[in-house]
Amino acid sequence: MERLGEYRLLERIGGGATSVVYCAVDGQGRTVAVKELRPEFAADPDARRRLAREIVAQGKVHSAYVARLIDGDVRGERPYAVTQYAPGTTLGDLIRSYGPLRGAPLLRFALQLAEGMAAVHEAGVVHRDLSPANVMVLGGTPLIIDFGIAHDEGAAQITRPGMLIGTPAYLAPELIEGEPVGPAADVFSWAGTVAYAATGRPPFGAGSLHAVCFRILRGAADLDGISEPLSSLLRLGLRRDQASRPPASWFANSIRQWCGDPVPVPAR
Numbered sequence: 564m565e566r567l568g569e570y571r572l573l574e575r576i577g578g579g580a581t582s583v584v585y586c587a588v589d590g591q592g593r594t595v596a597v598k599e600l601r602p603e604f605a606a607d608p609d610a611r612r613r614l615a616r617e618i619v620a621q622g623k624v625h626s627a628y629v630a631r632l633i634d635g636d637v638r639g640e641r642p643y644a645v646t647q648y649a650p651g652t653t654l655g656d657l658i659r660s661y662g663p664l665r666g667a668p669l670l671r672f673a674l675q676l677a678e679g680m681a682a683v684h685e686a687g688v689v690h691r692d693l694s695p696a697n698v699m700v701l702g703g704t705p706l707i708i709d710f711g712i713a714h715d716e717g718a719a720q721i722t723r724p725g726m727l728i729g730t731p732a733y734l735a736p737e738l739i740e741g742e743p744v745g746p747a748a749d750v751f752s753w754a755g756t757v758a759y760a761a762t763g764r765p766p767f768g769a770g771s772l773h774a775v776c777f778r779i780l781r782g783a784a785d786l787d788g789i790s791e792p793l794s795s796l797l798r799l800g801l802r803r804d805q806a807s808r809p810p811a812s813w814f815a816n817s818i819r820q821w822c823g824d825p826v827p828v829p830a831r
Contacts, residue, residue: 567643568636570597579711581610586648595633599643611637613711618644620713623686628679630699630708649708651701654760658695663763668703670822673757673793676705677815680753684746684811688713691744693752694730695759732765732775737805739776747805753814754800761789766801792821 565572570587576596577584581604587597604610618635621644625631634645658664664672676698683690690697691712699706735751737744758766766785767778778784782803786794796817802808 567597567599567641568634568639570595570645572597582614582711587645589633589645594648596630596646596648597643598646599641605640605642611642614642614644616714617710620688620715621646621710623688624683625686626679626682626707628675628705628707629682630706646708647706649699649701649706651699651706653696654698654700654705654756655695657700658760658763664760667822669757669761670793670818671703672700672705672760673796674815674818674822676707676753676757677811677818679705679707680749681811681815683707683713683749687715689715689744689746690749690752691738692730692733693749693756694733695756696730698756731772732767732769733759734776734779735805736780736803739779745805746810747808750800750808750811750814751802751805753811754797755784757793758784758786758789758797758801761793762787766797793818 567585567587569590572585572587574586575583576586582598582600585597585599587595589595598614600610600614614635615637618632618637621630622632630649631647632644633647636643652660663669680690680693688710690707690710691714692709693707697707697709699708733752733755735744735748738748755766762785764785765775767775767783768785769775780803782801784798784801786797789797796814800808800814
């Protein structure tokens with residue numbers, strides 16, 4: 564069985580353009596997720612720097628709703644990062660298989676996802692790619708994964724007009740336009756992701772990239788079928804002007820008040 568450092572790689576469970584993710588077992592027999600740069604990118608200094616930035620960013624965040632960083636090595640022949648293994652399914656797969664969330668499970672999901680995002684921001688990090696594909700769900704509880712394009716709040720921007728990095732249907736207008744990006748961009752993506760969980764539809768529709776981005780920039784969100792008060796909250800999070808979006812902690816507190824504080828924080 565193939566090994567990477569102290570980790571036994573069991574099976575491939577995901578990947579992207581520059582990396583592959585494996586389910587693995589560490590030296591103590593614990594299941595973990597190992598993200599390795601693809602061989603063609605392992606010698607690329609930029610790819611190594613991006614992975615190092617991901618490790619630093621994710622390592623700062625401590626929340627029951629965010630995948631925990633365990634280990635990483637960007638100096639060896641095979642650069643990799645190790646995180647908490649997230650059993651369950653992505654939010655996107657869950658909703659496609661079983662339909663939208665309703666009632667108390669929806670509010671609980673929205674609250675926990677907001678608390679996770681608030682923890683990211685409290686650590687001084689901006690995720691920049693929150694979407695149904697980057698939220699794992701187990702027993703109704705979300706876990707935010709994939710800090711591949713995250714950066715510290717206030718860090719130099721790496722995007723410019725015409726250059727999109729992230730999941731287009733959930734990108735904030737400022738990311739599309741290449742403007743400075745802060746926590747408010749994650750709030751926008753949080754609202755879009757919760758809207759998807761509630762309806763089973765991307766909040767700005769389907770179609771071409773140009774059409775989706777046009778609807779985002781116009782503020783034409785589809786929230787039909789989402790009841791109050793959640794609908795009004797999501798409209799606040801999807802505001803065109805990033806300065807007018809409340810922080811993630813505000814959304815978490817608002818939903819918690821409606822829920823009557825019924826959601827205990829799970830043990831890590």
